[in-house]
Amino acid sequence: MVTDPLLEIRSISKAFGNLQALDSIDLKVDKGSLIVLLGPAGAGKTTLLRCIAGLENPDAGDVLINGDEVTKWQPNQRDIAMIFDNLALYPNKNGYENIASPLRIAKAPKDQIKSKVDEVAGLLKIEHILDRLPGTFSGGEKQRVALGRAMVREPHFYLLDEPLSSLDFMLRIDLRTELKRLQKELGRTFIFATPDYTEALALADQVVVLMDGKVAQMAPAQELYDKPASKEVARFVGNPAMNVVAAQISGESGDPKLIIGGSSIDLTDSDKTKVPSTKDVEIGLRPTAITLLEGDDSVAAGYAKVSGVVNDLEPLGMHTTVGIEVGGESLVFTVEGVRDYQDGTPISVAIDTSALHYFDPTSGSRL
Known part of the structure; x- marks a missing residue:
């Protein structure tokens, strides 16, 4: 029995004035997969995520979730979690309340909120900061709380827009390893945007390389390195460059x-x-x-x-x-x-x- 992909993007295009940010993008994402959107600054990664989330209206094309055409739906109707680099934690709420906020908005029962927050905090190893305010968190702790806030509920999938870019090198390595572990253990679906090919190779089941608003190559991570589809992809994937x-x-x-x-x-x-x-x-x-x-x-x-x-x-x-x-x-x-x-x-x-x-x-x- 053939099942619909969890997410399907059909010929999505988006322009801002004379800038063609996305040019007829096609993409299918299966449930439980980790897809990385890889490309340099200005390639269209964030614009594509925003179109998927409903924060931007595409000029052409369709977005389907579980087979439903949702292109005109509002963001809150799509049941998606999105994590940006800026994190946007509530500064006046402690770690517990930041993580619990999506469940409180959904009017979940108190015992369910506590159970979910405790479970996620345990997975992310942040039980010790639940009673502290974000102003006292390290960069890694802020990132884990932001992840916890997204993962405390179970949306269709998670959109992560360069979530590790502001962290130092070693912390990025630690957190991407943690992300991969959590994604596999929990069976969640992640769509992760990054300009860092090492993150893509370390994380992805499938990598979608975006360049100038177009899909330059879509392949398993190692195939990008071994068989790049063009010299632009070849030079972008690898350090030193090919x-x-x-x-x-x-x-x-x-x-x-x-x-x-x-x-x-x-x-x-x-x-x-x-x-x-x-x-x-x-x-x-x-x-x-x-x-x-x-x-x-x-x-x-x-x-x-x-x-x-x-x-x-x-x-x-x-x-x-x-x-x-x-x-x-x-x-x-x-x-x-x-x-x-x-x-x-x-x-x-x-x-x-x-x-x-x-x-x-x-x-x-x-x-």
Whole structure:
């Protein structure tokens, strides 16, 4: 038996003056899933969440919840919980009352309110702050109370708009781990917007990449990294960003040659089957697919040697990011420890030719 998705977005578009914030977005969300909307600032993540919540009216398209067309419904008719970065806790109410507020508005019985608040506070490990005011909370405590206020009831799903962006790095890691645990344990449905690809990869069942108001790719988290649909997605997902450089393909169709910056790259028979038939391409290569060659290091099978000169250096403690110029094209990779290269230092690297990605130089699409 085929069931309707919990949430379905059909060709949603929204413009603000001359700015096309959303351009014919389609999305289906199943019950119990964790979907991440990933994209840079201005990609349309918040606008899409606001259209789902009923806080913005789309110019075109439909929003369906449990099969019901709700595009014209008011926010309070949709039974959705939304958590923003600003949290908006009641400053004059203690932790208990902040969490209890949705149930009090719904006129729930007192014993039910206490039971629900105690349950959520236990899950979020904030029992010790229930009698304190928000002004005494740490950033993480404020975030947990805001989550508790949303989770104390059971709406159709939760919309989370960059809820961790104001927290420091380690606290973000702790809370996203907590979010993932709670979502799985309770079987709730989360739609989580973030510009941080590491959050997306850590949290999501499915990632929807938004760029310029359009869906650039929709895929499981690891697939975004392994098989980006375009060079824009490829460079957005990963740090350091994927190298994307111009290249040429020459030779016979059965024995193609790949040229980068004037250097010929040796390809294995398996690699040759993946080479597109066009002459001019852009190739993508993750920094992790580039290995420094030192001294008498030999080139391993499946790797090709490339030589150039150092043109950038960024020490980062445990490792160093090194940039090299190869015939006018720049490649970036990382090496362990601290390096002290000078600009212009000759250097050789081995690239994993099985890890090459090919993109159309005009459209940017994956070939």
